[in-house]
Amino acid sequence: MGEKWLAFHKRHADTRRVRGARLLLEGRVLEAADEWALVSPHDEAVTRIEAARQLAAAGRTREADVQLERGLAFFHAVGATKLVRDAEGLLSAAS
16 A cells, blocks of 8 residues: 555655655655655654654664654644653653
8 A cells, every 4th residue: 555655646746745755664764754844843753753763672772862852842842741751651661
């Protein structure tokens, strides 16, 4: 399903949002976050938190902390305290 979606959008709508989705599906999470930073602060933040989760699971805690801080900055700014607590808890468990 994902491959069909990507093939269609690559031909018909190669937007930053589609490029971000493609990068995420390819496992290039940090590049996806950078792409979405130009389009949607929310999507960037979600992707940075995912990057932090992946980095923490790989034992790269310093890099995970940087991505977590960048991702959570958006959610702090919009007052999404439950999401912030959940993300911080998830990453604590992963590291």
